Amino acid sequence: MMSGQQHGPSPAGILVASPSKPVKTNCWSCGDMRAAHFCQHCGKVQPPAPVDYFTFFGLPYKLYLDTANLEREFYALSRHLHPDINANRSAEEQEWSLQQSSSLNDAYRTLRDPISRTEYLLRLQGVRLEEQSTAATEEARRTGKAKKQVVPPDLLEQVFELNMQLEEARMNKKMGEPDRSLDLELQDTKKQLQAKYDGMIDELHHAWSEWDALVDRAEQGGNVLEDDRVALRDQMLNVLNRRNYVRNLLRDIDDVLES
Numbered sequence: 001m002m003s004g005q006q007h008g009p010s011p012a013g014i015l016v017a018s019p020s021k022p023v024k025t026n027c028w029s030c031g032d033m034r035a036a037h038f039c040q041h042c043g044k045v046q047p048p049a050p051v052d053y054f055t056f057f058g059l060p061y062k063l064y065l066d067t068a069n070l071e072r073e074f075y076a077l078s079r080h081l082h083p084d085i086n087a088n089r090s091a092e093e094q095e096w097s098l099q100q101s102s103s104l105n106d107a108y109r110t111l112r113d114p115i116s117r118t119e120y121l122l123r124l125q126g127v128r129l130e131e132q133s134t135a136a137t138e139e140a141r142r143t144g145k146a147k148k149q150v151v152p153p154d155l156l157e158q159v160f161e162l163n164m165q166l167e168e169a170r171m172n173k174k175m176g177e178p179d180r181s182l183d184l185e186l187q188d189t190k191k192q193l194q195a196k197y198d199g200m201i202d203e204l205h206h207a208w209s210e211w212d213a214l215v216d217r218a219e220q221g222g223n224v225l226e227d228d229r230v231a232l233r234d235q236m237l238n239v240l241n242r243r244n245y246v247r248n249l250l251r252d253i254d255d256v257l258e259s
């Protein structure tokens with residue numbers, strides 16, 4: 001069975017920097033060569049091009065990002081694209097301004113946060129995080145498909161025990177007989193899980209370095225193995241999935257301790 005998904009661009013095509021991608025066209029108004037979002041010559045806002053958030057900011061697909069610089073770019077672009085600035089222009093220009101501003105805000109919000117930036121890049125790479133939401137659970141129940149939420153192997157034992165403790169603590173509280181020592185155990189488990197959670201950021205940063213090196217190599221025309229790209233992508237996906245899983249456990253513990 002042929003699937004379009006399996007025949008994507010070569011690894012270099014997926015990795016290589018976006019700045020070259022937006023097609024340079026002439027300004028609709030003055031005919032000069034224009035920037036992606038507004039004309040540097042006459043200042044007029046341009047029709048939006050459907051581009052990803054990295055490309056919107058003219059950034060390569062890298063994960064280490066100078067957020068101070070991103071912020072400066074954001075404010076600079078805001079000044080040109082803001083609907084108020086284009087208020088006395090034609091209805092069409094005002095519409096473009098609205099669309100461009102909205103993309104600008106979405107792009108900025110997504111890229112400035114390290115986790116959402118990573119998630120977004122992974123989505124561009126064709127993979128999504130496991131759904132942890134109630135909606136996903138309901139959907140799984142409805143369709144009879146197993147929900148894609150796997151207990152991280154290194155947590156299997158701890159999760160099993162934790163779930164029993166949580167169940168017991170919930171029961172005790174319901175009966176109005178809180179168990180102080182059980183709460184202390186839960187607090188202890190929480191501390192361990194919190195440390196694990198915090199440590200995952202280091203793990204993620206390590207993968208970021210390797211990923212960025214891969215992008216650099218691809219940009220310089222070097223050979224990038226598809227296996228390397230996929231392995232790094234999946235490694236980051238795995239860290240984020242485990243991180244979400246642990247975050248949910250921490251939330252469950254808090255719920256019980258605070259009830």
Ligand SMILES: [Zn+2]
Nearest residue numbers: 027030039042
């Ligand atoms: Zn122009």
